[in-house]
Amino acid sequence: MRLRLSLLAMAMVLSACAHGAAPKPPKAAATGTLYYLGAGKVFSLSPDGGTPKVIVDETEGGRAPGLNDGIALDVAHNAIYWTNMGKASADDGWVSRANLDGTNKYRVVESGGAFTPKQMKLDLKHGKMYWADREGMSIRRANLDGSNIELVVGVGDPKRQAGDQTLWCVGIALDVDHGMLYWTQKGGDNAGQGLIRRAPMEVARRDSPYNRHDIETLFSRLPEPIDLDLDLKTRTMYWTDRGDNTVSRAPMDPPRDYDPAKRFDRQILVRGLKEAIGVALDLKHNRMAYTDLGGDVGLAKLDGSDAHMLATEQGLLTGIVWGE
Numbered sequence: 001m002r003l004r005l006s007l008l009a010m011a012m013v014l015s016a017c018a019h020g021a022a023p024k025p026p027k028a029a030a031t032g033t034l035y036y037l038g039a040g041k042v043f044s045l046s047p048d049g050g051t052p053k054v055i056v057d058e059t060e061g062g063r064a065p066g067l068n069d070g071i072a073l074d075v076a077h078n079a080i081y082w083t084n085m086g087k088a089s090a091d092d093g094w095v096s097r098a099n100l101d102g103t104n105k106y107r108v109v110e111s112g113g114a115f116t117p118k119q120m121k122l123d124l125k126h127g128k129m130y131w132a133d134r135e136g137m138s139i140r141r142a143n144l145d146g147s148n149i150e151l152v153v154g155v156g157d158p159k160r161q162a163g164d165q166t167l168w169c170v171g172i173a174l175d176v177d178h179g180m181l182y183w184t185q186k187g188g189d190n191a192g193q194g195l196i197r198r199a200p201m202e203v204a205r206r207d208s209p210y211n212r213h214d215i216e217t218l219f220s221r222l223p224e225p226i227d228l229d230l231d232l233k234t235r236t237m238y239w240t241d242r243g244d245n246t247v248s249r250a251p252m253d254p255p256r257d258y259d260p261a262k263r264f265d266r267q268i269l270v271r272g273l274k275e276a277i278g279v280a281l282d283l284k285h286n287r288m289a290y291t292d293l294g295g296d297v298g299l300a301k302l303d304g305s306d307a308h309m310l311a312t313e314q315g316l317l318t319g320i321v322w323g324e
Helices: 002-019
Strands: 033-038 041-044 054-059 070-074 080-084 093-099 105-112 117-121 128-133 138-143 150-154 167-175 179-184 194-200 216-223 226-233 236-241 246-251 267-272 275-282 287-292 298-303 310-313 317-322
Touching: 033 070, 033 275, 033 287, 041 070, 070 128, 080 117, 093 117, 093 128, 105 128, 105 138, 117 194, 117 226, 128 179, 138 167, 150 179, 167 236, 179 226, 194 226, 194 236, 226 275, 236 275, 267 298, 287 317
Parallel strands: 070 117, 070 317, 117 167, 167 226, 275 317
Antiparallel strands: 033 041, 033 317, 041 054, 070 080, 080 093, 093 105, 117 128, 128 138, 128 167, 138 150, 167 179, 179 194, 194 216, 226 236, 236 246, 246 267, 275 287, 287 298, 298 310
16 A cells, blocks of 8 residues: 555656656744844844854943934845934934845944934835934935935924933834835823824925924823834834833724723733833734833833744844844
């Protein structure tokens, strides 16, 4: 019987080859790679665990030039982009670019091209990078080569209102197909002043970035929202909150006539982070990753279940993103 089955299997293989359809071995499941930021460093890590790999190290004598914060990938062009806040009050932030292996590093936005840039996202369809600018109290964008820096949203005057944390823009996410951008304004430390807002990516002709009539506040009175990511298929937004050290989610589209201060559809998914900051979704594999300033990288399913730490005690960590 075994000989007969073996001969039958061989005949099937020869038949397939004769018709130009040689059998292919099954592919191993793709697990992706996490890329995330430390003070002066860019790390990569397998979501299956293991030891984090430093792919960019800009520290000198243990000291980092400014503080890295937001990270984004253009995998098709083998590129990592990340922001650096510089000195918090000096208006000297910048954006860097490197290959995915850390080679060919250079600044695409020079020091002073941004104030204190935080989370960033790429609009690869239109060749743009966007970032939330904290002390700059704004959302800004530029071409992927760093040229043509534009103010898209201005929520405050960095000189006249300096230090007003209710105006600090921190997290950002894009819905390119619908032409919308989303951002957080953190408010004071766990002060219940946090906002999540959205507006079109293009400023209406009748408006200016500092005088927009199309800004919608989705949530107010949050503890202290930080980074954002979106599930556009289910119309769900995810965010970290440093006030209560959580990862949460809620619908992107609230009901008509809602009160942003009285929404009860926020679902807390993960608790107990050490100064929560970065969050990134892997929708294909039903999971999310997150970081905290305490040096941890965590992983959980999109509903918050199976939450666990992949790496700990790495020093201060900030933004995180999924790669292929």
